[in-house]
Amino acid sequence: MKKYDAIVIGAGHNGLTNAAYLAKAGLNVAVLERNAYIGGATVSRELHKGWTYTNCSYVCSLLRPEIARDLELPRHGLQVVPYGGGVTFKRDGGYYGNYYDHNRQYREMARHSKRDANAYERYTADVMKQTRLIRPFLLKRPPDPTSLKLRDLRDLTEFAGSFMEMGEEGLADTLKFWTKSVGDFLDEYFETDVIKAHLGGTGVIGTALGVYSPGTAYVLLHHYMGDVDGNVGSWGFARGGMGAVSGALAKSLLGYGGEIICDADVDQIVVKGGKVTGVALKNGDEIHADVVVSNLDPKRTFLDVMDAKDLPADVVRKAQNFKIRGSSGKLNIALDGLPTFNGLDKSSPLMLGDMHFSDSLQRLERAYDDWKDGTWSKDPYVDMLIPTQTDPTMAPPGKHMMTVFVQYAPPKIRGGEWTAEDKAGFEKSVIDQIAAQSPDFKDLILHCETRTPKEIEAEVGLTEGNIFQGELTFDQLLFNRPFPGYAQYRGPVGGMYMCGSGTHPGGGVMAAPGANAAREILNDLRQPNIVPGGYADD
Amino acid sequence: MSAKSDDTMMLTTPFHSRVKEACGLNCWGNWMGYTTPNAYEDVELEYFAVRSTTGVFDLTPMNKYRVSGPDAEAYLNRLVTRDVSKIRVGRVGYTVWCDDAGQVMDDGTIFHLAENDYRICAYARAIDWFNWAALGFDVSIEDETAEVAALAVQGPTSCATLLAMGLEGLDQLKPFGLTEFEFEGETLMVSRTGFTGDLGYELWIAPHKAEALWDRLFEAGRPFIIRPFGTDALEMARIEAGFLQAGVDFMPAEEAVRNGRSRSPFELGLGWLVDLDKPVFNGRRALLREQAEGSRYRFAILDVDGNKPAQHSFILKGGKQVGTVTSAAWCPTAKTNVAFAQIEMPHGAVGEELVAEIYYQRELHWTRVLAPCKVIESPVFNPGRRRATPPAGF
Ligand SMILES: Cc1cc2nc3c(=O)[nH]c(=O)nc-3n(C[C@H](O)[C@H](O)[C@H](O)COP(=O)(O)OP(=O)(O)OC[C@H]3O[C@@H](n4cnc5c(N)ncnc54)[C@H](O)[C@@H]3O)c2cc1C
Numbered sequence: 018m019k020k021y022d023a024i025v026i027g028a029g030h031n032g033l034t035n036a037a038y039l040a041k042a043g044l045n046v047a048v049l050e051r052n053a054y055i056g057g058a059t060v061s062r063e064l065h066k067g068w069t070y071t072n073c074s075y076v077c078s079l080l081r082p083e084i085a086r087d088l089e090l091p092r093h094g095l096q097v098v099p100y101g102g103g104v105t106f107k108r109d110g111g112y113y114g115n116y117y118d119h120n121r122q123y124r125e126m127a128r129h130s131k132r133d134a135n136a137y138e139r140y141t142a143d144v145m146k147q148t149r150l151i152r153p154f155l156l157k158r159p160p161d162p163t164s165l166k167l168r169d170l171r172d173l174t175e176f177a178g179s180f181m182e183m184g185e186e187g188l189a190d191t192l193k194f195w196t197k198s199v200g201d202f203l204d205e206y207f208e209t210d211v212i213k214a215h216l217g218g219t220g221v222i223g224t225a226l227g228v229y230s231p232g233t234a235y236v237l238l239h240h241y242m243g244d245v246d247g248n249v250g251s252w253g254f255a256r257g258g259m260g261a262v263s264g265a266l267a268k269s270l271l272g273y274g275g276e277i278i279c280d281a282d283v284d285q286i287v288v289k290g291g292k293v294t295g296v297a298l299k300n301g302d303e304i305h306a307d308v309v310v311s312n313l314d315p316k317r318t319f320l321d322v323m324d325a326k327d328l329p330a331d332v333v334r335k336a337q338n339f340k341i342r343g344s345s346g347k348l349n350i351a352l353d354g355l356p357t358f359n360g361l362d363k364s365s366p367l368m369l370g371d372m373h374f375s376d377s378l379q380r381l382e383r384a385y386d387d388w389k390d391g392t393w394s395k396d397p398y399v400d401m402l403i404p405t406q407t408d409p410t411m412a413p414p415g416k417h418m419m420t421v422f423v424q425y426a427p428p429k430i431r432g433g434e435w436t437a438e439d440k441a442g443f444e445k446s447v448i449d450q451i452a453a454q455s456p457d458f459k460d461l462i463l464h465c466e467t468r469t470p471k472e473i474e475a476e477v478g479l480t481e482g483n484i485f486q487g488e489l490t491f492d493q494l495l496f497n498r499p500f501p502g503y504a505q506y507r508g509p510v511g512g513m514y515m516c517g518s519g520t521h522p523g524g525g526v527m528a529a530p531g532a533n534a535a536r537e538i539l540n541d542l543r544q545p546n547i548v549p550g551g552y553a554d555d
Numbered sequence: 556m557s558a559k560s561d562d563t564m565m566l567t568t569p570f571h572s573r574v575k576e577a578c579g580l581n582c583w584g585n586w587m588g589y590t591t592p593n594a595y596e597d598v599e600l601e602y603f604a605v606r607s608t609t610g611v612f613d614l615t616p617m618n619k620y621r622v623s624g625p626d627a628e629a630y631l632n633r634l635v636t637r638d639v640s641k642i643r644v645g646r647v648g649y650t651v652w653c654d655d656a657g658q659v660m661d662d663g664t665i666f667h668l669a670e671n672d673y674r675i676c677a678y679a680r681a682i683d684w685f686n687w688a689a690l691g692f693d694v695s696i697e698d699e700t701a702e703v704a705a706l707a708v709q710g711p712t713s714c715a716t717l718l719a720m721g722l723e724g725l726d727q728l729k730p731f732g733l734t735e736f737e738f739e740g741e742t743l744m745v746s747r748t749g750f751t752g753d754l755g756y757e758l759w760i761a762p763h764k765a766e767a768l769w770d771r772l773f774e775a776g777r778p779f780i781i782r783p784f785g786t787d788a789l790e791m792a793r794i795e796a797g798f799l800q801a802g803v804d805f806m807p808a809e810e811a812v813r814n815g816r817s818r819s820p821f822e823l824g825l826g827w828l829v830d831l832d833k834p835v836f837n838g839r840r841a842l843l844r845e846q847a848e849g850s851r852y853r854f855a856i857l858d859v860d861g862n863k864p865a866q867h868s869f870i871l872k873g874g875k876q877v878g879t880v881t882s883a884a885w886c887p888t889a890k891t892n893v894a895f896a897q898i899e900m901p902h903g904a905v906g907e908e909l910v911a912e913i914y915y916q917r918e919l920h921w922t923r924v925l926a927p928c929k930v931i932e933s934p935v936f937n938p939g940r941r942r943a944t945p946p947a948g949f
């Protein structure tokens with residue numbers, strides 16, 4: 018029986034990041050992964066010969082550049098290539114396009130409304146103000162407001178400082194921003210439906226809330242706070258799909274002497290005398306370690322791989338009450354060629370980015386109504402891209418791969434399990450929506466991987482298929498993520514830690530939770546801190 | 556102009572065919588999404604055309620807004636810091652407008668075309684704010700940037716040129732006056748305005764007459780040594796004349812992300828544009844408070860020792876940083892090295908001696924100089940011909 022200094026449960030990108038830092042610090046670390054492959058929701062797989070899908074996450078921006086650099090991810094094969102453009106098709110045959118060039122963007126918006134085009138400058142400045150507030154705290158543990166520890170007080174002072182620096186009006190705006198709906202927020206700037214719909218979609222991605230539900234403005238911010246090479250708010254593709262991120266992290270980890278064990282399904286974290294001693298696998302093996310880190314979401318961590326009697330009742334209750342509602346599905350499609358879209362030239366830069374078909378916030382809200390009704394959206398919101406226009410590695414030359422993220426899809430259909438017919442119905446609603454704007458689309462489909470929340474839960478292990486390991490609403494952010502008292506990555510028993518997206522600063526391929534957790538673990542082990550802080554964002 | 560309404564590529568102005576022909580250097584810039592020349596043939600010669608003969612600048616991309624309707628005057632009086640009722644029909648007024656915090660959103664000129672009919676020229680785009688500010692007023696606001704082609708005709712022989720073009724009586728037009736002529740069946744509006752600080756006029760016409768106007772102007776101007784000038788030469792002229800530029804010398808308030816980066820009119824040396832006697836206007840309360848409590852910064856024009864332009868320099872007092880330079884140039888006519896600076900209060904009063912920390916490069920070698928400089932009272936270039944009516948022939 019082997020004993021490690023630390024075991025990380027789950028080879029999601031956060032588990033890998035966490036383990037890489039522990040290994041870099043000299044610890045003897047093993048990552049245990051239930052699946053035969055690593056990556057969790059950060060994965061690329063070939064399911065149709067010659068085509069690589071980026072099965073879950075598909076675009077990259079949030080990944081902290083400090084960590085990518087420090088763990089030498091570029092040397093280990095990671096390249097993030099920005100993509101320009103984006104478009105929302107309108108039912109009436111027109112479209113709204115999104116250009117990265119400022120003036121071109123202005124002219125495109127002005128085509129719909131000069132006033133909106135002008136207001137966009139105010140909108141960008143206002144979103145940037147909020148972005149600047151949150152970014153410095155991504156690579157920090159959230160300060161505990163009830164603690165009198167020096168480190169917490171110092172961090173709190175810094176947080177309060179940046180807050181106060183925004184001025185009286187900035188402060189008021191911030192409080193409103195963090196609690197209001199993305200629809201209300203956009204209504205304050207724009208008058209054109211399609212522009213609001215284009216910008217508003219990111220406010221509900223991965224969230225079981227509608228565009229007019231309070232709290233969704235923050236979700237929009239969560240999608241703005243990343244950057245590609247310093248361009249805050251920009252998004253890019255990881256060459257080879259998001260699996261390239263976990264692949265590079267894995268190489269980095271192995272390079273520091275860590276181990277990854279696949280097909281190792283953890284049954285339970287073993288606790289003796291209020292301290293962890295290791296884990297028991299489903300196959301009966303036991304592996305020992307004084308430190309056990311869970312990359313799983315809070316529900317799976319506390320209600321599945323831990324025994325309730327090892328835990329304070331309070332924690333079990335909080336885990337049960339944790340909001341982690343599945344709301345999204347995904348289609349990954351192998352295409353025989355590049356589809357034609359109504360009104361767009363195939364060489365248009367708009368084709369390179371995210372495409373959508375919901376041309377008003379009303380349609381987005383109606384899509385949410387279906388979710389509340391316990392079924393998939395009949396007129397869904399999709400975030401669709403064809404990365405193979407940018408990335409030559411994911412399909413044979415001349416062929417294409419399409420990634421379609423879909424809102425909304427509930428974890429259960431009116432309380433019952435998804436059936437094969439349900440899944441087919443879900444798939445059809447998406448394909449029909451795309452085909453309505455692309456006459457040759459259906460004929461080009463060679464293979465389609467359809468994932469409802471049921472598959473995402475079963476294959477990735479995300480409870481209810483919630484992509485962020487828990488809703489990104491204000492009540493579950495910062496020192497409330499996953500729950501108060503446990504937001505600094507330490508669990509309720511000695512030697513037990515959390516490092517997944519269920520911890521601060523939350524979901525997305527960011528690697529920040531994993532890195533922040535490593536910093537705390539090393540601190541407890543009285544090891545020097547080798548985890549980088551954030552770049553100054555002045 | 557672009558042919559297709561959904562064409563999002565770089566725009567060109569209605570003068571483009573002529574501008575392109577004249578732009579021997581093929582040196583282009585991007586001004587608000589329009590392809591505009593940085594220089595045509597030679598920046599120095601272009602600058603001296605403005606100061607010694609006649610220079611012509613295509614200012615079509617300047618944002619132009621038409622404000623009209625029964626409440627137009629009342630609306631503008633609420634919007635801007637100046638008393639608009641004092642800008643009579645046929646006159647032009649320079650002004651700024653502020654947000655509610657008394658921070659400058661932009662500066663620009665108001666053309667009083669007719670009773671309750673105005674045009675505002677602004678550097679930054681403003682339609683959104685203008686509409687917000689119009690709530691409750693019976694007023695219409697149109698963006699007419701693309702509907703009006705405009706040329707600045709600037710320099711000591713500019714009046715002679717325009718007279719020769721047939722604009723009879725133009726020599727009687729006073730500074731900041733505007734008048735109209737007939738031009739090939741269209742109305743040609745002429746104002747005695749400009750951004751060079753010299754004698755000069757601005758010509759406003761419907762786009763389809765733009766090329767004809769250019770041709771007639773250059774034809775008439777040949778004996779008076781006319782030449783087009785680009786943005787680089789304009790930059791030299793406007794610094795020499797003491798004119799601020801939005802986005803360069805101040806951040807338009809709505810675009811500033813960092814708290815404290817915007818400026819009030821007082822902090823930009825534009826307090827003279829603020830009429831606190833007006834009972835209501837945007838930003839008044841904040842400006843009254845600032846007047847009582849004092850400003851954070853002071854705008855200073857610096858006369859800098861030596862001949863190295865103090866671009867991007869820190870301004871020091873007793874070795875401590877007290878300010879930064881926003882614009883700087885060696886001014887060829889005034890033969891002065893000028894810099895505009897934002898100085899922290901209480902520094903920067905007229906006459907105060909400061910030091911500019913200047914970095915410059917010669918043959919890849921960087922040198923740092925600490926150049927003494929002095930806050931001066933007014934711009935270094937302000938010729939009598941700018942105001943003379945009628946102006947002399949040259
Ligand atoms: C469909 C979808 C689309 C998304 N799109 C994007 C996007 O475009 N951009 C973006 O930035 N983010 C996106 N996200 C979110 C992002 O992918 C996730 O937030 C992130 O990958 C989560 O990483 P993690 O390491 O915290 O956890 P996970 O990736 O969930 O990793 C947990 C790991 O633990 C393993 N595991 C579970 N149970 C056990 C067990 N008992 N024993 C051993 N191992 C176990 C799992 O197999 C998994 O590998 C998307 C997510 C989904 C699902």
